[in-house]
Amino acid sequence: MSRIPDEEKRFDAVYKLVTLGEAAVGKTSLVNKYVTGKFDRDYHRTLGIDISTYDAKIDPQLFKLLIWDLAGQDIFRDLRTRYCQGASGGILVFDLSRPQTLETIPRWVDAFREAVGPEPLLILLGNKADLEKNRKITRAQGEKIAKDLNLFQYQETSAKTGHQVTAAFNTLATMIYKSHQSRKIH
Numbered sequence: 001m002s003r004i005p006d007e008e009k010r011f012d013a014v015y016k017l018v019t020l021g022e023a024a025v026g027k028t029s030l031v032n033k034y035v036t037g038k039f040d041r042d043y044h045r046t047l048g049i050d051i052s053t054y055d056a057k058i059d060p061q062l063f064k065l066l067i068w069d070l071a072g073q074d075i076f077r078d079l080r081t082r083y084c085q086g087a088s089g090g091i092l093v094f095d096l097s098r099p100q101t102l103e104t105i106p107r108w109v110d111a112f113r114e115a116v117g118p119e120p121l122l123i124l125l126g127n128k129a130d131l132e133k134n135r136k137i138t139r140a141q142g143e144k145i146a147k148d149l150n151l152f153q154y155q156e157t158s159a160k161t162g163h164q165v166t167a168a169f170n171t172l173a174t175m176i177y178k179s180h181q182s183r184k185i186h
């Protein structure tokens with residue numbers, strides 16, 4: 001009988017999450033802020049796939065999150081499928097000051113669901129909420145898209161100030177856990 005290392009036993013679940021959305025909406029900054037608590041102004045644009053691991057203690061659960069972060073280029077097809085495979089959830093991001101980054105959200109949702117099916121949960125984040133004077137999308141518009149696409153939540157975030165960043169990632173992890181629990185019961 002093989003032994004499970006103590007370290008692995010501590011986790012209630014291990015989830016792969018992927019970031020999705022157009023270039024420069026703040027995907028890498030959001031992950032960075034969540035995982036390190038910092039906002040790095042000089043952060044270099046991601047060239048490939050970064051995988052950050054984060055132990056999220058969301059009382060009473062402890063989750064290990066593997067957050068995959070792809071460069072924002074339109075490199076769909078093969079990579080998209082492999083990138084999304086095995087994901088328990090996705091973080092869709094658009095920029096509140098650039099409407100075209102919201103317009104392509106349905107494509108990202110389709111791509112994700114084609115790769116992993118309908119079950120993994122998706123959260124939609126309208127990012128750069130700190131740039132209030134540049135805002136072009138209202139909260140109601142974001143909420144409507146989330147509802148129309150059957151996403152479980154819409155939140156407005158700022159990777160710069162940290163506004164709603166921890167809440168968004170933690171909510172996603174908790175909702176994934178709850179949905180898996182309810183599937184076990186039914």
Ligand code: G3D
Nearest residue numbers: 023024025026027028029041072127128158159160
């Ligand atoms: P991406 O991973 O989606 O491509 P990045 O996006 O995280 O690389 O961010 C793109 C640019 O937006 C970066 O600026 C970053 O600092 C900025 N940014 C990200 N999130 C926020 C936010 O919440 N508020 C503000 N004001 N800026 C944000 P640079 O200048 O480095 O390209």
Ligand code: MG
Nearest residue numbers: 027028046071
């Ligand atoms: Mg990036």
